[in-house]
Amino acid sequence: MPEQPRLIKKYPNRRLYDTKTSAYITLSDVKDLVLYRESFNVLDAKSGEDITRTILLQIILEEEAGGMPLFTTDLLSQMIRFYGHAMQGMLGKYLETNIKSFIEFQKKLQEQSQQLYGESSSQMQSDMWSQFMNFQGPAMQTMMTTYMEQSRNMLHQMQDQIKTQARSLFTAIPLPGFPSDSTKQVQKEVEK
Numbered sequence: 001m002p003e004q005p006r007l008i009k010k011y012p013n014r015r016l017y018d019t020k021t022s023a024y025i026t027l028s029d030v031k032d033l034v035l036y037r038e039s040f041n042v043l044d045a046k047s048g049e050d051i052t053r054t055i056l057l058q059i060i061l062e063e064e065a066g067g068m069p070l071f072t073t074d075l076l077s078q079m080i081r082f083y084g085h086a087m088q089g090m091l092g093k094y095l096e097t098n099i100k101s102f103i104e105f106q107k108k109l110q111e112q113s114q115q116l117y118g119e120s121s122s123q124m125q126s127d128m129w130s131q132f133m134n135f136q137g138p139a140m141q142t143m144m145t146t147y148m149e150q151s152r153n154m155l156h157q158m159q160d161q162i163k164t165q166a167r168s169l170f171t172a173i174p175l176p177g178f179p180s181d182s183t184k185q186v187q188k189e190v191e192k
Contacts, residue, residue: 006033006040010051031059069114087159094155 007019008030018025034056042052064071071079082091098145 003039006038009045010039010042010055016055017045027055027059030055034059037092062159086162087155088165094151099153
């Protein structure tokens with residue numbers, strides 16, 4: 001039987017209580033749970049609502065404010081524009097898929113380095129990854145930029161196709177206040 005996720009309760013005084021250790025914890029402790037891949041849920045102690053996403057977003061906010069930000073202002077602006085947009089669900093799935101692909105790529109590189117250099121300490125692997133990124137960083141950046149550009153173009157093409165399909169669907173249906181195809185053709189003839 002799989003182990004139940006660790007339960008953390010958030011109290012109105014903003015304190016987080018870990019029911020497994022019977023102790024109060026901080027956001028930093030929750031971040032460590034994420035880093036150690038430990039499954040957990042955060043519930044509001046008063047309402048019982050699952051607020052795990054909110055806590056994870058707080059951790060991301062602290063990380064973004066604290067050092068080298070992962071997200072540029074332009075990227076964050078673009079993401080905000082997708083909220084409420086018809087493509088919102090697709091963008092979330094797209095980002096999730098690409099992050100999983102990047103993680104798989106990183107895992108394969110680590111496995112290959114272990115095969116080449118044998119079992120080594122995690123510090124050595126971290127140093128090797130840093131060296132690899134120093135040498136290959138610009139090339140990988142170019143590759144990722146090209147990949148993201150292609151993905152963005154593909155997303156725009158999908159949006160254009162959806163718009164075209166929607167127009168063709170709705171032009172066949174006469175709507176009050178909007179000219180139908182036959183009315184448009186007459187208007188074009190008159191304009192000639």
